[in-house]
Amino acid sequence: MTTQFEMSAEYYDIFYSQRRYQDDVAAIEALIKDVLPPDAAVLDVACGSHEHARYFNPRYQIDGLDNNQTFLDIASAKNRQRPRPGGYHLASMDAFALGRRYDAILCLFSSIGYLPDTTALHSAIQCFSDHLAPGGVILIEPWLAPDAMDSFPAAQVVTARQTSIARISRHRIDGDKLTLWLHYLTSDSAGVQYFVEEHKMSFFSADDYRRAFDAAGLTLEFDPIGLSSARGLYLCRKRVTASQGRAMAANA
Numbered sequence: 001m002t003t004q005f006e007m008s009a010e011y012y013d014i015f016y017s018q019r020r021y022q023d024d025v026a027a028i029e030a031l032i033k034d035v036l037p038p039d040a041a042v043l044d045v046a047c048g049s050h051e052h053a054r055y056f057n058p059r060y061q062i063d064g065l066d067n068n069q070t071f072l073d074i075a076s077a078k079n080r081q082r083p084r085p086g087g088y089h090l091a092s093m094d095a096f097a098l099g100r101r102y103d104a105i106l107c108l109f110s111s112i113g114y115l116p117d118t119t120a121l122h123s124a125i126q127c128f129s130d131h132l133a134p135g136g137v138i139l140i141e142p143w144l145a146p147d148a149m150d151s152f153p154a155a156q157v158v159t160a161r162q163t164s165i166a167r168i169s170r171h172r173i174d175g176d177k178l179t180l181w182l183h184y185l186t187s188d189s190a191g192v193q194y195f196v197e198e199h200k201m202s203f204f205s206a207d208d209y210r211r212a213f214d215a216a217g218l219t220l221e222f223d224p225i226g227l228s229s230a231r232g233l234y235l236c237r238k239r240v241t242a243s244q245g246r247a248m249a250a251n252a
């Protein structure tokens with residue numbers, strides 16, 4: 001048994017080769033185009049192989065952060081072609097300090113659900129807030145609710161780039177915790193291999209999110225449709241106090 005993405009990171013782009021990352025990016029750009037300057041800096045937290053970065057406006061700098069070095073290696077090789085290549089950071093999303101701010105911070109495809117508990121959720125949202133430029137926006141795609149686990153695919157088979165991958169999933173729900181066992185059978189030029197990964201995740205409620213965003217001084221909107229995976233989307237901005245609002249109006 002291996003831990004989350006330890007073995008599957010190198011198969012991730014093949015497994016998700018049919019996923020429409022370009023649709024996510026088109027929706028994100030449409031949602032936040034008003035807050036992004038022409039040379040926007042964007043941080044993609046839990047970026048994985050960073051497939052989203054391929055589709056963003058080439059003038060944007062899209063940095064990535066993940067706690068898995070294999071993903072970061074794949075991501076930085078891919079992103080080298082962009083006119084403004086992004087920077088990559090090996091860190092956990094609930095404990096990072098990059099010494100700069102971003103016009104948009106993204107945490108997509110339910111990666112936030114990998115946080116172990118609400119303490120880590122609060123730390124992560126505070127880190128996001130600390131890295132947000134004035135007027136910037138945070139977009140978070142939450143993980144499924146427990147009663148939506150029935151829609152999580154039990155079995156999938158994908159073939160692309162001379163590689164076949166079969167994935168069977170099993171899971172157990174213990175209160176607000178999920179254990180997911182992903183059984184992979186892969187076939188490529190190196191032969192056939194079988195491995196199982198254990199993924200530990202949390203089901204955060206709408207109240208958990210609201211408390212974490214509140215504590216970090218962020219306003220919150222929830223769009224139940226969200227991006228292409230239909231998991232909904234949180235849009236957060238820094239809360240402006242009355243005195244800050246008056247100062248902004250005076251400077252406008």
Ligand SMILES: C[S@@+](CC[C@H](N)C(=O)[O-])C[C@H]1O[C@@H](n2cnc3c(N)ncnc32)[C@H](O)[C@@H]1O
Nearest residue numbers: 046047048066067068091092093108109111114
């Ligand atoms: C479902 S993948 C999503 C990857 C990518 N955002 C996408 O849309 O394809 C979840 C990602 O979260 C990352 N991850 C899990 N726990 C993390 C943590 N504590 N800090 C940073 N990244 C984490 C994993 O390594 C993986 O890349």
